[in-house]
Amino acid sequence: MDTVKQEKQIASHYLAGNLRFLRKRRKMSQEELAMQLGLNRGNIASYENGSAEPKIGNLLRMAEYFSISLIDLAQRDLTQEETLQSLVRLQGLCPQERAKLEGLFEGALEFDKFLQGIYTCFSYKSKALDDANDLPREAVFLRSHFEQLFNAAQQLSERHLQLLRMCRTKEDSNGAANGTSHQT
Numbered sequence: 727m728d729t730v731k732q733e734k735q736i737a738s739h740y741l742a743g744n745l746r747f748l749r750k751r752r753k754m755s756q757e758e759l760a761m762q763l764g765l766n767r768g769n770i771a772s773y774e775n776g777s778a779e780p781k782i783g784n785l786l787r788m789a790e791y792f793s794i795s796l797i798d799l800a801q802r803d804l805t806q807e808e809t810l811q812s813l814v815r816l817q818g819l820c821p822q823e824r825a826k827l828e829g830l831f832e833g834a835l836e837f838d839k840f841l842q843g844i845y846t847c848f849s850y851k852s853k854a855l856d857d858a859n860d861l862p863r864e865a866v867f868l869r870s871h872f873e874q875l876f877n878a879a880q881q882l883s884e885r886h887l888q889l890l891r892m893c894r895t896k897e898d899s900n901g902a903a904n905g906t907s908h909q910t
Contacts, residue, residue: 739776741799742773742776743805744798744799744804745770747804748804749770765784785799827894831887835887841883855869
């Protein structure tokens with residue numbers, strides 16, 4: 727039981743210090759932060775001095791507002807110099823990572839075009855086979871499995887592109903907030 731109590735005290739200590747640190751880093755008063763989060767200044771003061779713990783909904787709003795994870799907010803000491811670098815890193819991708827993301831996105835678009843090309847070729851050849859009355863069983867089997875494989879690959883490709891678009895959108899919004907947005 728003592729271990730759980732100690733862990734709760736440590737987490738509460740980090741939360742109080744992190745909240746104060748993040749607020750001051752943005753040069754905000756307690757009143758301004760409270761307005762942004764839909765709370766009152768007294769809530770923020772209580773959280774910062776450790777005399778009260780926020781409800782989970784308020785914790786989630788804080789984490790989202792500061793663009794950090796809930797775990798980082800409550801269980802990491804963000805006021806330390808070495809964690810300051812990781813906090814800045816959370817604000818966006820470095821140029822190499824941004825280039826890698828763009829490369830992955832372009833590769834995904836090329837793969838999607840490749841899939842469409844294969845399907846076009848398959849459709850053309852398949853029409854020629856439709857005219858043949860006696861297709862070998864293996865050809866019917868291959869045709870059926872190709873269509874299933876193509877559909878699965880197409881769905882996977884679409885999801886991959888959606889994920890990459892989401893990453894680009896998030897990076898663009900983070901970059902715009904930090905003044906480092908990139909052009910595509």
